[in-house]
Amino acid sequence: MHAWPASEVPALPGKGRDLRIHDTATGGRITLDPGPVARIYVCGITPYDATHMGHAATYNAFDLVQRVWLDTKRQVHYVQNVTDVDDPLLERAVRDGEDWTALAERETALFREDMTALRMLPPKHYIGAVEAIPGIVPLVERLRDAGAAYELEGDVYFSVEADPHFGEVSGLDAEAMRLLSAERGGDPERVGKKNPLDPMLWMAAREGEPSWDGGSLGAGRPGWHIECVAIALDHLGMGFDVQGGGSDLAFPHHEMGASHAQALTGEHPFARAYVHAGMVGLDGEKMSKSRGNLVFVSTLRREGVDPAAIRLALLSHHYRSDWEWTDQVLADAVARLGRWRAAVSRPDGPSADALVEEVREALADDLDAATALAAVDRWAECQRSEGGTDEGAPGLVSRTVDALLGVAL
Template identity: 90%
Template sequence: MHAWPASDVPALPGKGRDLRIHDTATGGPVTLDPGPVARIYVCGITPYDATHLGHAATYNAFDLVQRVWLDTKRQVHYVQNVTDIDDPLLERAARDGEDWTGLAERETALFREDMTALRMLPPRHYIGAVEAIPGIVPLVERLCDSGAAYVLDGDVYFSVDADPHFGEVSHLDAEAMRLLSAERGGDPDRPGKKNPLDPMLWMAAREGEPHWDGAGLGPGRPGWHIECVAIALDHLGMGFDVQGGGSDLAFPHHEMGASHAQALTGEHPFAKAYVHAGMVGLDGEKMSKSKGNLVFVSTLRRAGVDPAAIRLALLAHHYRADWEWTDQVLDTAVGRLARWRAAVSRPDGPPAEALVEEVREALSNDLDAPAALAAVDRWAALQDTTGGTDEGAPGVVSRTVDALLGVAL
């Protein structure tokens, strides 16, 4: 599976700062110090309804992580998956009388278009669950052979008791885990499981549903969590720098994935930091497919909204915050974009060296994009009121906003 084209990232003078970011597993900030190549895995879409603003906010957060790392003169090895086989996809296809593969391909293509428009840096490896199946099956077999997995009526389950570190990502109690498992794709009430929280690794073929050769596992398809584990281990290995996604993935997805990988390798941790973006709401509720209260990037684009304004609307909120999309949020972003473009269009302006460092400092401090926007606002206001004589300043500001915030002025 191919990703989307990369936009150029301007090089800035000097060097950026190491990123200090909130780690869900420790419950506090950690300073990331990757080697020459920073490694990040961000969980991708299930392609049946893309790309809503909740998606966009999440991928915007991890795009900032990449940009901060690039500014430190590191390379970035970014991997993202596409869950192109799963129950919600099949259910949507059946509801609409559509072939599930066609639905997945269309929504994935739309997601690529939206990511390109928003100038999100693409992953080096963009891998679909279906194409990962040949690598998933041997991992499930290894878990079975080690006693970390078991078979129940043809389905293969992971035993969470096989990982002594289970629970160290989300730090939830058993009852909270059970409730979230039922809400987020698990089956805690299925009779015969060793532990209600045990997640499925391999689903035996069901009548009328797609399935693949599982070698010794029998025909079937992979569970959700093992998909990401197989892709991450294949392309990044254990102990990569950041596992990212929305806050609703901390449990069960990232918790289970970490335990799968740790049981497979005997190593800990799966990722050095678990970073989660907040949820975007609409009309007082979290924006979600199940509620149907979605605002789509493609809809805004078709209505003539500049993608740079959409990105500024996302950047106006701290990535960990839950917030609500309103017309006012977009209007504010449109106005900000116009002011910034007017400010950098002049032939000279106030000195901008300090601005570069302000933006760097803000983003290195747990991706504080609102503080970075405020710094650019102050420069633009000074440009508007007093101007300046530095001929290079507007270009410096334009390149800084492009390189670090992903907004082309």
């Protein structure tokens, strides 16, 4: 599966700072110090509807991670999956009387268009669950053969007891896990499981649903968590730098994925940092497909909203915060974009050397984009009110905003 085209990232003078970021597993900030190649895995979409602001906010956060790393002169090895077979996708296809593969392909294509418009840097490897199945089956067989998984009426479940580190990613107690498992795709009430929290690794073929050859597992399709584990281990290996996604993925998805990988390899941790973006709401509720309270990137683009303004709206909130999308949020972003473009359109201006370092420091401090935006606002206001004589300043501001914030002026 192919990703989307990359926009050029301008080179800035000097060198950026190492990223200090909040790690869900430890509950505090850690300084990431990757080697020459920084490794990141971000969980992708289940393509049964268009990209909404919640998606965009999440991918914007991890785009900033990439940009901070690139500014430190590192290479970035970024991997993202597409869950192109799963219950919600199949249910939507049945509801709409559409072939599930056509639905997945159409929505994945639209997601690529949205990511391109928002100038999100693409992953090096963009892998669908279906194409990963040949690599998933052997992992499930290994877990089963090692006693870390068991069969139940043809389905194969992972035993959470097989990983002594289970629970360390989310830090939740058993009751909280059980409630979230029921809410987020698990089946804690199924009779016969060794532990209510045990997640499915391989679902035996169901009538009327797609299935694949699972070797000794029989025909079926993979569970949600093992999909990402197989892709991450194949392309990044154990101990990669950042596992990323929305905060609703900390449990069960990232918790279970870590345990799968740790039980498979005997190594710990799966990822050095677990980083989670906050939820975006609309009308007092989390923006989600199940609720239908969505603002789509593609809809705003069709209405003529500049993608750069959409990106500025996302950047105006800290990536870990839960926040509400409103018309005013977008209006403020449109106005800010206009001020910035007017400021850099002049032939000279106030020196921007300090601004570059302010933006770098803000982003290195747990991706504090709002502080970075405020620094650019101050330069733009100084340009408006006082002007300056530095002929290189407007161009340097434009390159800084592009390179570190992903906004083209």
